[in-house]
Amino acid sequence: MNAPSAETKKREICRLMAQANTWEAETEALFDQIGLLPGWRCIDLGCGPVGVLSHLSQRVGAHGQVIGFDEDPDCISAAESLIERKNLSIVEIIKGNLFDNSLKRDAFDLCHLRFVFNQEGCDQELLQNMVKLTRPGGIVVSQESDWTTWKCYPRQPSWSKLRDAMITLFKQSGGDINAGLRTFKMFHQAHLTDIKVRSAILTMPVGHPYRSGLIRFALTMRERILAAGILTESAFDQHIEACQQMIKDPSIIIFSYTLTQVWGLVRS
Numbered sequence: 118m119n120a121p122s123a124e125t126k127k128r129e130i131c132r133l134m135a136q137a138n139t140w141e142a143e144t145e146a147l148f149d150q151i152g153l154l155p156g157w158r159c160i161d162l163g164c165g166p167v168g169v170l171s172h173l174s175q176r177v178g179a180h181g182q183v184i185g186f187d188e189d190p191d192c193i194s195a196a197e198s199l200i201e202r203k204n205l206s207i208v209e210i211i212k213g214n215l216f217d218n219s220l221k222r223d224a225f226d227l228c229h230l231r232f233v234f235n236q237e238g239c240d241q242e243l244l245q246n247m248v249k250l251t252r253p254g255g256i257v258v259s260q261e262s263d264w265t266t267w268k269c270y271p272r273q274p275s276w277s278k279l280r281d282a283m284i285t286l287f288k289q290s291g292g293d294i295n296a297g298l299r300t301f302k303m304f305h306q307a308h309l310t311d312i313k314v315r316s317a318i319l320t321m322p323v324g325h326p327y328r329s330g331l332i333r334f335a336l337t338m339r340e341r342i343l344a345a346g347i348l349t350e351s352a353f354d355q356h357i358e359a360c361q362q363m364i365k366d367p368s369i370i371i372f373s374y375t376l377t378q379v380w381g382l383v384r385s
C-alpha cells in the first residue's frame with residue numbers, strides 16, 4: 118500500500134482535532150468520576166495532535182506532570198503547537214512506540230489511552246504495558262468506540278454503506294473499530310481492580326460540529342478503502358455526495374458511535 122498523501126495526513130490531523138473537541142465534555146465527566154489529584158504524573162499514550170493533554174494538565178496543576186506519547190511526527194508537531202498555543206508548561210511530548218517498553222515502570226499515577234485498542238495487535242499486550250507504566254494503586258484508563266450505534270434516522274443507505282466499509286477495512290487490517298465493546302472484559306482479564314465503566318452517545322442535529330464526522334473519517338480512508346476493493350471509486354464518491362446532502366437535512370437525526378470509558382486500579 119502507498120504511503121498516505123500529504124492531503125490525507127492533513128485531513129487525519131483535522132479529523133482527530135475535531136473528534137477530540139467533540140468528546141471534551143465526556144472527557145471532563147470521566148475525569149470528574151476518577152477524581153484526578155493535583156500533583157499527579159500522568160501519561161496519554163497515542164495522544165495524537167490533542168488527545169486529553171489539556172484536560173490532564175488542568176487537573177494535575179503546576180506541580181503535576183503530563184507526558185504525551187506518540188510515534189507519528191505529524192501528530193507530535195501538532196501536539197507541540199497545542200502546548201505552545203495553550204501554554205501547557207507541564208506537558209511534554211515523547212516520541213516512541215507503544216510496544217518498545219522504553220518508559221520507566223511504575224512511573225505514573227494515571228495512564229490513559231484513547232482510540233488505539235482498535236488497531237491491529239493492540240490488545241492485552243498493550244494493556245499490560247499500560248499496567249507496567251502505572252504505579253501500584255494507580256489508574257489505567259481506556260476510551261474506545263463501538264460504531265454499531267453510529268447511525269441516522271430515517272435510515273440512509275449511503276450512510277450505512279460508508280460506515281460498514283470502514284468497519285470492514287478495520288477488520289481486514291486486523292483491527293476492531295468496535296473495541297469499546299471489549300475493553301471492560303480486557304480490564305478484568307488484566308486483573309485490574311475496582312473497575313468502572315461509563316458510556317456516551319451524542320445526538321447530532323444540523324449545526325453540530327461532529328455531524329459530518331463519518332464523512333471526514335471516510336475521506337481520510339478513501340485510498341485504503343479503494344485499494345482494498347471494499348467500494349469502487351464511483352460508489353465511494355456517490356455515497357460521500359449523498360451523505361453530504363443528507364447532513365444538511367434538519368429532519369434527519371444522527372447518533373454518534375458509543376464512547377466506552379473504562380478505568381481500573383493496578384493492584385498494590
Ligand SMILES: C[S@@+](CC[C@H](N)C(=O)[O-])C[C@H]1O[C@@H](n2cnc3c(N)ncnc32)[C@H](O)[C@@H]1O
Nearest residue numbers: 163164165168187188189192213214215231232
Ligand atoms: C486514532 S489516533 C487517537 C489519538 C488520540 N488518542 C485521541 O483520542 O485524539 C491514534 C494515535 O495513536 C498513535 N499510535 C498508534 N500506534 C502507535 C504505536 N505503536 N506507538 C505510538 N503511537 C501509536 C497514532 O500515531 C495516533 O496518533
